[in-house]
Ligand SMILES: NC(=O)C1=CN([C@@H]2O[C@H](COP(=O)(O)OP(=O)(O)OC[C@H]3O[C@@H](n4cnc5c(N)ncnc54)[C@H](O)[C@@H]3O)[C@@H](O)[C@H]2O)C=CC1
């Protein structure tokens with residue numbers, strides 16, 4: 001008997017548990033449980049087989065819910081981390097004394113920790129380092145909206161981890177006719193792809209909310225992936241991973257209506273248009289209330305991402321202007337877009353100079369790691 005424990009009964013945790021419970025509905029060799037800290041959700045799942053706060057889809061009867069973490073992870077062969085990035089450390093801390101030593105961990109969260117710039121697998125392994133023989137920590141990335149999982153729509157995701165055998169095992173665990181998992185040893189690339197695309201998705205939403213037409217979307221996508229690759233490769237990811245599902249693939253759907261990050265950016269731009277004199281905290285609060293959502297990973301990841309870029313003197317105009325707008329109320333949505341585009345134009349012009357080409361070839365990092373253009377153009 002194989003036991004799968006999903007921690008976090010929000011939108012994605014429930015969708016993942018649903019997918020696995022459906023797959024193994026008639027297979028007595030698998031048991032699937034989900035952990036929620038909210039007792040009411042646990043009761044609802046066990047009694048009515050629904051989780052209406054997050055989905056209207058009925059849940060299979062073989063999915064059992066617990067409000068006790070120890071009960072959920074007891075003897076689990078697979079532990080799936082479905083809580084948001086900023087809750088990851090506290091949940092991993094709670095797990096340390098109770099987790100089964102040989103469990104395989106699959107992280108679903110897409111973000112960087114505020115204050116440390118750390119990725120999810122780094123946080124989990126830090127908190128569980130005292131657990132002897134801990135099998136493996138993997139991360140699932142790539143484009144997948146929970147509503148598409150509930151609808152059995154086709155999904156193609158990416159799984160990163162260090163151990164090939166375990167990656168294959170998880171691929172088979174999830175694999176169905178509609179759900180496909182590609183594996184890679186580049187866990188850094190998978191995690192950074194997921195964390196960064198959330199930030200860049202917010203700016204796509206800002207542009208949609210400021211009514212700039214739709215042609216800009218294609219330009220924005222190409223600019224974003226160049227920047228995402230530069231940041232990720234600086235942090236040790238393979239650039240090719242960012243070209244795949246975990247990077248470009250996930251960015252593409254995060255720049256659409258289906259994404260909370262995109263909707264957050266769009267609504268923020270509208271709230272700003274309505275009353276630009278409000279303090280930033282109020283604007284952000286109104287934005288979240290209008291959307292009735294809590295988890296906007298890109299907003300939280302923007303802070304450590306900006307700090308990281310600052311610490312290595314890497315100037316990324318989209319990140320820089322998004323941060324100044326959302327954290328400092330330093331510019332309007334229109335200005336933020338205008339500024340990043342001007343900076344981008346200057347950079348492209350510079351890139352045509354032979355000296356720039358030679359320098360960017362010889363010192364690709366320095367090409368980004370500078371505040372000013374070669375002609376001393378002010379940093380916008
Ligand atoms: N919703 C989606 O379509 C997708 C979400 N993700 C990622 O999955 C992660 C979770 O997102 P969602 O499920 O959508 O968010 P959500 O807001 O729908 O649910 C998060 C759940 O985690 C629970 N939670 C938070 N802190 C907790 C703690 N300390 N202990 C126990 N439970 C806790 C909350 O009560 C809530 O039920 C995010 O990092 C997101 O980027 C990834 C792919 C798709």
Ligand SMILES: O=C(CO)COP(=O)(O)O
Nearest residue numbers: 142143144145259260261
């Ligand atoms: O990661 C996701 C899709 O792959 C979900 O994105 P949002 O959190 O922006 O909805």
